Amino acid sequence: MTDLAPTIYLLYGNDEFGMAEFIQSMKQKLGDDSTIAMNFSRFNASDLVWSELESAASSMPFLASRRMIVLDQAERVQKKKETLERLLRLLDQIPPSTAFLLLERSASSKDTPASSGSTLRKWVKDHPSVSYMRAFEIPHGTGFAAWLQKRAAAEGGAIEREAAELLSEWIQEDPRLAAQELAKLLDYVDRQRPIVVGDVEQCTPYRGQANVFALVDAIGIRRGDQALMKLHQVLQEDEPGYAFAMILRQFRLILRARELMDSGLALDHTIHRSEFVVRKVASQARNFSQAEIERIFHELLAIDLRSKNGQMDLDVALDHFVATITA
Incomplete structure (x- = not known):
């Protein structure tokens, strides 16, 4: 028996860059660019047209195994009882051929509706066979430096701890900017040696x-x-x-x-x-x-x-x- 991929994904936290990378990795699984264009839709709860969301979510994929729907700022839907109930009804109707991603954003992880027990998180917990939930939180202090070291290793390079701490200090723990600067530094050392403090001082605005x-x-x-x-x-x-x-x-x-x-x-x-x-x-x-x-x-x-x-x-x-x- 083959395990089915989740239908509903709840991504929550304050790391928008991490969420974006997760979404991009899922999009790549749909196929080439033309296939993605025909099977990917993104909506924002701040200006949502419900009929369009419901139509996209119920449509069958075109020349692909799955469709992918993203609803950004899903925390907004929970502010009104009628919109929340409408979303929950829709979640019950999503076909297995659709990957429906809900993004709950917050200024800090402590403020995240999902982390404090939102209705959407409860729904996901009550439907484990079709759901997937993941927290995306920006690390701080030594945790951010460790994140840089882990990312460097994943990209085939290395960065020394002090260099990671210095880069973390300059980019003010901004994951997107950190990823850009780290990529430049890895290219600078050609992935032949670890990035050191002198490289950060030489090659970044720091x-x-x-x-x-x-x-x-x-x-x-x-x-x-x-x-x-x-x-x-x-x-x-x-x-x-x-x-x-x-x-x-x-x-x-x-x-x-x-x-x-x-x-x-x-x-x-x-x-x-x-x-x-x-x-x-x-x-x-x-x-x-x-x-x-x-x-x-x-x-x-x-x-x-x-x-x-x-x-x-x-x-x-x-x-x-x-x-x-x-x-």
Whole structure:
């Protein structure tokens, strides 16, 4: 006896990229592009025409073994009793030749209707022989770095843990952007060796932040020549306003780290950044006393105010700041 493929699929969570990849993998099983075009339909609950959805769901596949229907933002259907009941009646009528995918999206996994026991999840649990359910949740912290390593391996390459943490920090745990940057990095190393921190610094827009790290390192050891060189590199790669924001952010993190270190508290659970960045910030914080960091931070805020008031160009102010602080 052959097991039948599920008819109803419930995908829920906050990882829209993961859902999109799952859908794409199922679409490829329908056949070539022309077959997919004739047997794939997508609807959104925000502007749903019920008659069109019901017609598509009940139609037989054309020159293929299955049809595939996607209903996006299915959480919207559950807000009204009449639309929910109509959807549940439709689910009972879906033929085995149709794969009907319900997507429930949320800002975070904790807010997902399905994860909190929605009616659709209950329906799926009550119909296990025809249903499939899967959570798609964006991992965080070390979990996202691990996700990058696993994805690199699946694509025939490898990325070292620190490099994965650095990439995770730059892309702010955005799976779609992470996949794009990871693909570029894998091509860069030609899958002949693992991706390392230097590759991430060299080949992604994170290189601007890498120069900020080097700039702050040079300020910390009072090497004015190195600090000015790195500042000029930062200003060449980014607009003065963005460069200033990165420098200010870095000293804000250092100030917070110095306060925690002086209080004997752990940084990793308080500074919500990757392990790589936490280690880097901690190392930089050791080069300054809290009084020095506070003075630097207040000077940066003063520079921000003067530039916004038109009293001094931001790039000139930063140049003067670095020269003075390392003298």
